[in-house]
Amino acid sequence: MTPKIDLHCHFEGTATPSLIRRLARRNDINLPDGLFNDHGGFAWTNFIEFLNVYDLASTCIRTRLDYRDVMYDYLKSCAAEGAVYVEIFSSPDHAAATGMSYTDHVEGMAQGIDDAERDFGIIARIIVTCVRHLGPKCALDVANAMVSDPHVYVVGFGMGGDENQFEVADFLPAFERVSNSGLPTTIHAGEVNGPHSVASALDILPVSRIGHGVRAAEDLKLLERIAKTGQTLEICTGSNLALGLYDLDSHPINTILQAGCRVALGSDDPPYFGTSIGAEYDRAQNHFGLGSHGIARINQHALAAAFCDEATRQKLRSRFAF
Numbered sequence: 001m002t003p004k005i006d007l008h009c010h011f012e013g014t015a016t017p018s019l020i021r022r023l024a025r026r027n028d029i030n031l032p033d034g035l036f037n038d039h040g041g042f043a044w045t046n047f048i049e050f051l052n053v054y055d056l057a058s059t060c061i062r063t064r065l066d067y068r069d070v071m072y073d074y075l076k077s078c079a080a081e082g083a084v085y086v087e088i089f090s091s092p093d094h095a096a097a098t099g100m101s102y103t104d105h106v107e108g109m110a111q112g113i114d115d116a117e118r119d120f121g122i123i124a125r126i127i128v129t130c131v132r133h134l135g136p137k138c139a140l141d142v143a144n145a146m147v148s149d150p151h152v153y154v155v156g157f158g159m160g161g162d163e164n165q166f167e168v169a170d171f172l173p174a175f176e177r178v179s180n181s182g183l184p185t186t187i188h189a190g191e192v193n194g195p196h197s198v199a200s201a202l203d204i205l206p207v208s209r210i211g212h213g214v215r216a217a218e219d220l221k222l223l224e225r226i227a228k229t230g231q232t233l234e235i236c237t238g239s240n241l242a243l244g245l246y247d248l249d250s251h252p253i254n255t256i257l258q259a260g261c262r263v264a265l266g267s268d269d270p271p272y273f274g275t276s277i278g279a280e281y282d283r284a285q286n287h288f289g290l291g292s293h294g295i296a297r298i299n300q301h302a303l304a305a306a307f308c309d310e311a312t313r314q315k316l317r318s319r320f321a322f
């Protein structure tokens with residue numbers, strides 16, 4: 001099986017409907033209204049509804065054991081598809097909404113990472129994220145919590161949420177706080193918003209990766225710039241298709257690669273978007289025609305862009321034939 005790397009997935013967004021049901025039972029809470037559709041899947045039809053349902057489902061994840069189990073469950077499924085390394089976005093704001101402290105949520109996830117590495121050989125690290133639509137003050141609080149309470153598995157900082165809220169510059173204090181502490185950062189841009197959102201992230205923030213960034217393909221000069229400066233785009237085609245950004249024939253992954261940009265793949269929120277890291281690799285290799293050479297190139301870019309320490313990167317390199 002081709003070894004795979006997932007550089008873009010959201011912890012809360014990896015929990016399947018059946019796991020969410022199990023956690024609700026275990027925590028003796030009622031499932032929130034409006035969470036599931038008639039087919040048992042998460043009930044959303046557009047990006048804003050997706051964010052709302054994601055928040056609802058997250059309220060069922062509320063103990064250290066829950067954090068451990070969600071992490072373990074996702075890493076187990078990734079390992080079964082040949083993934084050797086996963087970077088997973090955690091959201092301290094979602095944890096706080098259910099009364100979990102920053103430290104408890106990280107330690108719960110770390111336990112899941114250790115257990116999955118022991119059982120399946122897969123390695124994972126955490127990127128702590130803020131939620132854009134909660135605003136710059138919340139973002140700075142998350143950055144401060146992360147910097148003042150470091151954990152060896154927390155290897156970077158990011159931002160998800162509604163790209164249409166606030167300006168990129170509003171978040172500079174949070175990104176600078178993390179960057180000044182020596183950790184790398186990434187931001188969701190060029191997903192629901194156009195190429196200017198990617199350009200302003202590159203102009204203003206100390207980011208070495210862009211979450212999605214696919215809409216940079218609408219501006220060839222911007223693609224040239226990204227190719228030259230070398231930031232890696234974390235591309236999640238299944239998410240883009242599910243959210244209706246593109247259909248299979250119009251997705252710009254090949255335009256982006258041909259412009260010389262560095263690309264890694266991600267599953268984003270697998271049970272919401274009907275995807276998995278295995279499906280992402282399969283779609284890239286077979287539908288988008290990257291073939292085994294293209295996949296090797298993506299793995300090289302992903303490995304180089306991973307936020308893990310150098311010893312872990314070297315260990316991972318031995319799993320690849322390049």
Ligand code: HPA
Binds near residue numbers: 161269
């Ligand atoms: N985009 C933006 N924010 C998110 C996402 C996403 O796909 N998933 C969870 N938060």
Ligand code: ZN
Binds near residue numbers: 160188211268
């Ligand atoms: Zn995402």
